[in-house]
Amino acid sequence: VTSQDFNSGRVILTYKPSSRVGIPFRWPNNPLSPTSTELDIVQSAFLQINPDTLLNDAGGSNRLKWLRGDRSLEGSSFKVRNYTLGDIVESTPSLVKPPSNFSFDTTYNTFKANNKTRANVLYVGANDGMLHGFRATDGKEVLAYVPNAVFSNLNSLTSKTYAHKYFVNGSPM
Secondary structure, eight states: OOHHHHHHHOOEEEEETTTTEEEEOOOOSSTTSOOTTSOOHHHHHHHHBOTTTOSBOSOHHHHHHHHHTOOTTBTTTBOOOSOSSOOOOSOOOEEEOOOOOOOSOHHHHHHHHHTTTOOOEEEEEETTTEEEEEETTTOOEEEEEEOGGGHHHHGGGGOTTOOOOOSSOSOOO
16 A cells, blocks of 8 residues: 555544534645635644744645655655554543444434444544544554544644654543
8 A cells, every 4th residue: 555545545534613514634725715624724724834843834735644644755844654553542442333222212223224234343542643443354444533622733743853742542432
């Protein structure tokens, strides 16, 4: 798998505070005038800040690509990583299986019927700023989520002089 394959093939979501909806974790076409399905201006602005100089260097798009797993800028612009998955510390994995509870609630029973064959997914927080979901049968990542609360520090992950910080360090349950 190349850096580009890993970058483009991942399902990574985040939260858009202004509209209170989940959106793809992708760089907006115009960061100063984002659409309803793109990062808010403030979210993009945090990524534009060079963590070493604390100045806006307009590198937000590349920082986001790096955070998504693109390794092409490692060493030249950003920190070199041993792995694109951040360290997992103090986050007890949580296994989510298909729904199986008994209920008289027809809404739940419809949900249960519609999801009876979904894959078992193991969720765990990592210090790369994401909650990850891995398919239990083969370990393939099926989903990652970047909480809005970590945006103000995400840029620091790319610093060549990065000092470890805790990001999504707690357990998902």
